[in-house]
Structures are given as C-alpha cells and as structure tokens.
Amino acid sequence: QCRNCASKSSPNVEFTASTVDIDGRKFNRDKWTNVNPNILKYLNRNLHLKPGHPLCLLRENIISFMYKSFPNHAGNPIFSVFDRLNPIVTTKQNFDSLLIPQDHPSRTLSDCYYLNKDFILRGHTSSHQEELIASGLDSFVVMGDVYRRDEIDASHFPVFHQAEGVRLFAKHQLHDIDKEKVELFENGKRTPHKQEHHTELTSDKLQHELKTCLTKLVHHLFGNDVETRWTETYFPFTHPSFELEVKFQDKWLELLGCGVIEQQILYNAGVPDKVGWAFGLGLERIAMRLYEIPDIRLFWSNDSGFLSQFQGATPNQKITYKSVSQYPQCFNDVSFWLPEGGINSSDVYEIVRGVGGDIVEQVRLVDEFLHPKTKKRSQCFRIIYRHMERTLTQAEVGKVHERIKAQLAADLGVTLR
Ligand code: FA5
Ligand code: MG
Structure with missing residues (x-):
C-alpha cells in the first residue's frame, strides 16, 4: 500500500538579482542559471507518491515485483527503495560520477535545467547511483522526477519520472565458485561485448541476469504475450549497453536503457571487489501504454475526471483510461x-x-x-x-x-x- 502522500505545496521560490532561493536554500546565479519559476513549480509535486495516481500505482507495482523476485535466504527483499531523494543534485552527481565527458551533449544548457554551474535539476535517476553504492548498498531502486529541457507534446514533457535499478554481485554471488574455476576480473581488452576489467564469463552472466530480470518485469507489467526486443546502445556509465523495446500498436517503443556498470564507477565508489548491472526506465512511457493514457500532460492534471479513474485501484489492476471532455468542470x-x-x-x-x-x-x-x-x-x-x-x-x-x-x-x- 501507498504510504502517506509526500506531495507538498509548490516550493517557495524567489529570484533575486544574485540568487535563486528555493524553500530557504540559496543558489548563487551564474551564467549557467537557466531554471525559471515555471519549472520550479513542479518540485514537490511527487506524482509518484500521490495515492491513486497512475504513476504511484506503477511505482508500487514495480517495487512489489522487485521485492518478490529477489528474496534473500530468509525470504526478505534484498532491494532497498529510495523514492524521495531530492531532485536538486550536484553536476558532479548528475554527470561526473557517471563518467559523462565534459563535452557530452547531455551537459548543455539547452538540454538541462541548471541552478548554477554546480547544481542542477537531475536529468536522470542515475545521478544517485554512485553515492548509494558508496554508502554500502548492493541492490536498490531509485524512483523520482527528472527534468529535461524538451518540447511539450503528447509524449514529451519537461518533467517525467524514472525508476533506476542497481544490483551488485560479489564473486560468489555471480559464479559458482565450488564448481567453476573462474575470476570476476582480468586485465584484458575492451570488446563490444565486455569491459577490459571483466572476464568473458563475468560479463556474460551479468548481461544474462540483467536481461532476465527486465524481461520478467516487462512480462509482469504487460503480460506474457508482449513482444520485446533488445537493441545495443551507448551510455558513458555502462558497457555493454542495451535498450529494451516493446511492440505497442505495431510500433517498437523504447522502454528503458541498461547495461553492465562501468567498473571505474565501482572503483570510485570504493567497491573494487564487486561487479554489477543497472537500468533506468521511464514511468510515463509504461503508464501511458498500460492504462491507455493518450497524452503525457494528463499525468499533471488535477481534474478529478482523470484522477478518479485510478482512485482506490490496486497496483496490478487492469484499468483502461476513458477520455474526459476537454471542457472545464x-x-x-x-x-x-x-x-x-x-x-x-x-x-x-x-x-x-x-x-x-x-x-x-x-x-x-x-x-x-x-x-x-x-x-x-x-x-x-x-x-x-x-x-x-x-x-x-x-x-x-x-x-x-x-x-x-x-x-x-x-x-x-x-x-x-
Ligand atoms: C537514461 O536516462 C539513463 N540514465 C538510463 C540508464 C540507467 C542506462 C542505468 C544505463 C544504466 P534515457 O535518456 O534513454 O537513459 O532515458 C531512459 C528512459 O527514460 C527511456 O528509455 C524512456 O523510457 C524514458 N524517457 C527518456 N526521455 C523521455 C521523455 N522525454 N519523456 C518520457 N520518457 C522519457
Ligand atoms: Mg534512450
């Protein structure tokens, strides 16, 4: 069940000549500052925590899947969930910690909302990977709002929600060390299939674990009949990297990005003896298909004609959204x-x-x-x-x-x- 809704009223925002003040926190303005009062209004909305909201139902559904799929010996979930981390992060968290190069296009002012050169509205939930790994966690999910400068149409909105999953393995968790004489690491070559630090078998098993988990998740959400396919892609923070697509109304739709975590990130986080996988998926993309919600803007609606269709539903319930009139209530x-x-x-x-x-x-x-x-x-x-x-x-x-x-x-x- 949903915990108490964490959505607060919109934040207290003030723009002065030299600062942007958000709920009493002052950010010095510089030539990077490109946030505006309009976008800051979305902070604190926390749609993913709003009871009965479709994004909240989807969050609960994904969490219960992760809990059930990964029990420890005692039957308790191994995944920790973080769904209220502050979306204001440092540029170090959002980019540097993920090995995103200085000249990468995702850093540009036209793509992100900067408070100043050091602080940003996170552009993805991956921003929290390194700090959570460094804090000693092996398995966690992060869910929250992310911000990207983008057009506004039926499928794009400058704020959307992501779920991030990370799972690390020590040698004995990935390999059967009694039967196999294998190492996690080697001093080898980077190929399209693996990182230089990983043995072939390490990379194979990580990819297999990752793809099995995500295929099961997609079947859990969309049913066993859904058609899926993997495509190869590039992220600075994973290698190899993949996208998972599902067939929806005769078109392939990208649901998520994922891959084997760059070993350098684990070194930097102080975890040199483990390897791992990570994924990041878009909640709106999934919710729009699951509930047949035709327009991404509807998620932000306070219109009870929209919200009431989801109130009281259970996370796994099949609901088909019925369009409401465009005229005001x-x-x-x-x-x-x-x-x-x-x-x-x-x-x-x-x-x-x-x-x-x-x-x-x-x-x-x-x-x-x-x-x-x-x-x-x-x-x-x-x-x-x-x-x-x-x-x-x-x-x-x-x-x-x-x-x-x-x-x-x-x-x-x-x-x-
Ligand atoms: C990322 O954001 C990576 N951080 C994902 C990742 C995490 C890769 C961990 C590897 C390891 P990308 O920009 O492709 O990647 O976004 C991930 C997902 O967010 C997409 O597959 C899509 O489902 C969703 N998404 C991206 N942009 C939008 C958008 N404008 N509107 C709605 N959903 C979006
Ligand atoms: Mg993508």
Missing part, C-alpha cells in the same frame, strides 16, 4: 441532515443522475459528521458537472443544482442545510 456541494434511520448513498447518486442527466460527471461524498448535541448526522456531497461539447455557465449549473437539492429533500426526507 464546475462543481457545487449539497449538505443535509440525514433523517432518522439514515439514507443510502446510491439513492443520492440515482437522484442526482436522474435530475442532472449527462452533465453530471461525478458525485462524491466529501464530508460527514455527527452533531455532538443533537446526535444528528450530516453529509456533504460534491457534484461535479461537465458538458461534453461546451462550457457550462455557473447560472445554468446553479438551476440544475437547485432542482437536485429539492428532489433529494422530497424523495429522501433529508433536511437541507
């Missing part, structure tokens, strides 16, 4: 004292639907209390109105709402407040 509340013996909420829904017709999008019980003296119970329902073809005026909604109130009083014996 309009809501009115109705509060009343219940008669002796109470009422049935479904009667309320039926009356509201009966009187309001198609323009009623949703009815929700939003408040309920017991009067301490009179012992009378009060309920408040919120009725959300929306026309599919035009914007409703408050006046016409008001008229319908009054008729609904009168009908509720007449049919259910409630006392309007």
Whole structure:
C-alpha cells in the first residue's frame, strides 16, 4: 500500500538579482542559471507518491515485483527503495560520477535545467547511483522526477519520472565458485561485448541476469504475450549497453536503457571487489501504454475526471483510461441532515443522475459528521458537472443544482442545510 502522500505545496521560490532561493536554500546565479519559476513549480509535486495516481500505482507495482523476485535466504527483499531523494543534485552527481565527458551533449544548457554551474535539476535517476553504492548498498531502486529541457507534446514533457535499478554481485554471488574455476576480473581488452576489467564469463552472466530480470518485469507489467526486443546502445556509465523495446500498436517503443556498470564507477565508489548491472526506465512511457493514457500532460492534471479513474485501484489492476471532455468542470456541494434511520448513498447518486442527466460527471461524498448535541448526522456531497461539447455557465449549473437539492429533500426526507 501507498504510504502517506509526500506531495507538498509548490516550493517557495524567489529570484533575486544574485540568487535563486528555493524553500530557504540559496543558489548563487551564474551564467549557467537557466531554471525559471515555471519549472520550479513542479518540485514537490511527487506524482509518484500521490495515492491513486497512475504513476504511484506503477511505482508500487514495480517495487512489489522487485521485492518478490529477489528474496534473500530468509525470504526478505534484498532491494532497498529510495523514492524521495531530492531532485536538486550536484553536476558532479548528475554527470561526473557517471563518467559523462565534459563535452557530452547531455551537459548543455539547452538540454538541462541548471541552478548554477554546480547544481542542477537531475536529468536522470542515475545521478544517485554512485553515492548509494558508496554508502554500502548492493541492490536498490531509485524512483523520482527528472527534468529535461524538451518540447511539450503528447509524449514529451519537461518533467517525467524514472525508476533506476542497481544490483551488485560479489564473486560468489555471480559464479559458482565450488564448481567453476573462474575470476570476476582480468586485465584484458575492451570488446563490444565486455569491459577490459571483466572476464568473458563475468560479463556474460551479468548481461544474462540483467536481461532476465527486465524481461520478467516487462512480462509482469504487460503480460506474457508482449513482444520485446533488445537493441545495443551507448551510455558513458555502462558497457555493454542495451535498450529494451516493446511492440505497442505495431510500433517498437523504447522502454528503458541498461547495461553492465562501468567498473571505474565501482572503483570510485570504493567497491573494487564487486561487479554489477543497472537500468533506468521511464514511468510515463509504461503508464501511458498500460492504462491507455493518450497524452503525457494528463499525468499533471488535477481534474478529478482523470484522477478518479485510478482512485482506490490496486497496483496490478487492469484499468483502461476513458477520455474526459476537454471542457472545464464546475462543481457545487449539497449538505443535509440525514433523517432518522439514515439514507443510502446510491439513492443520492440515482437522484442526482436522474435530475442532472449527462452533465453530471461525478458525485462524491466529501464530508460527514455527527452533531455532538443533537446526535444528528450530516453529509456533504460534491457534484461535479461537465458538458461534453461546451462550457457550462455557473447560472445554468446553479438551476440544475437547485432542482437536485429539492428532489433529494422530497424523495429522501433529508433536511437541507
Ligand atoms: C537514461 O536516462 C539513463 N540514465 C538510463 C540508464 C540507467 C542506462 C542505468 C544505463 C544504466 P534515457 O535518456 O534513454 O537513459 O532515458 C531512459 C528512459 O527514460 C527511456 O528509455 C524512456 O523510457 C524514458 N524517457 C527518456 N526521455 C523521455 C521523455 N522525454 N519523456 C518520457 N520518457 C522519457
Ligand atoms: Mg534512450
């Protein structure tokens, strides 16, 4: 189950002549500074932690898969999960720790949001790899919001969410040291298939473990019938590197990047005696396919027509998103004292639907209390109105709402407040 939602109100942001202040933290402005108030508004939204949000459901689903797939001897999960690390990271974390060269295109001002030359809104969850490895962890998942300067259309948004997985192996965890006379390391040559430090067998087994884990994850998410394929690619922080694609509506869609962790990263993190794999996948990409969400902007919607379709769902539940009208919602509340013996909420829904017709999008019980003296119970329902073809005026909604109130009083014996 989801823990309490960690989403806070938008951060306190102030731009002064020489600093950018975010929730009391001051960043000196320099020629790298290219964040703006608009993008900083997305900090703290934490959609992946918002109960009932599709990205939160997907996060829970992936975590439960990782927990189940990798138990230790006692049956407990070996993976640790970090889903609320601060997205403001150093450029060292985002680039240097991952061996990304100084002149790599992913460092440019046109691709990233810099606070200044030393601090950045993370561009991927890989930023946290080195520090978590250095802290002694062998198996972890990082989930969170990442920021990239990009166009805005149905599949691109400057903020999206990633899940990062890292797994390290000591020699006896990768190789069967009783049966095989093998080493993790050798002083060899880098080939398209392996790093210079790894033996052929080490690289083979790591790739096999990695691909098995991710294929199982994709089958867990999309079902066993989904078509997948591996393509080779390049990342400065893994070698060899791969992308996993799934066939979706007759097109190949890239879900994730992954590979064998560059041994230099493990050396730098103070872990010279282990090897490992890592992957990074995009949550929106997956959620859009799983739930048939047509536009990436919908994830940011506060519209209850969107959110209510996921409320109360379980992480593994099959949900197909039904498109809601583009016209704005309009809501009115109705509060009343219940008669002796109470009422049935479904009667309320039926009356509201009966009187309001198609323009009623949703009815929700939003408040309920017991009067301490009179012992009378009060309920408040919120009725959300929306026309599919035009914007409703408050006046016409008001008229319908009054008729609904009168009908509720007449049919259910409630006392309007
Ligand atoms: C990375 O971000 C690497 N850090 C992934 C990685 C981690 C590789 C660990 C190796 C080891 P990339 O930029 O390709 O790679 O993004 C990874 C995934 O994020 C993509 O496969 C895609 O699912 C998602 N993604 C990338 N850009 C966008 C975007 N603009 N909108 C939505 N999802 C995106
Ligand atoms: Mg990619």
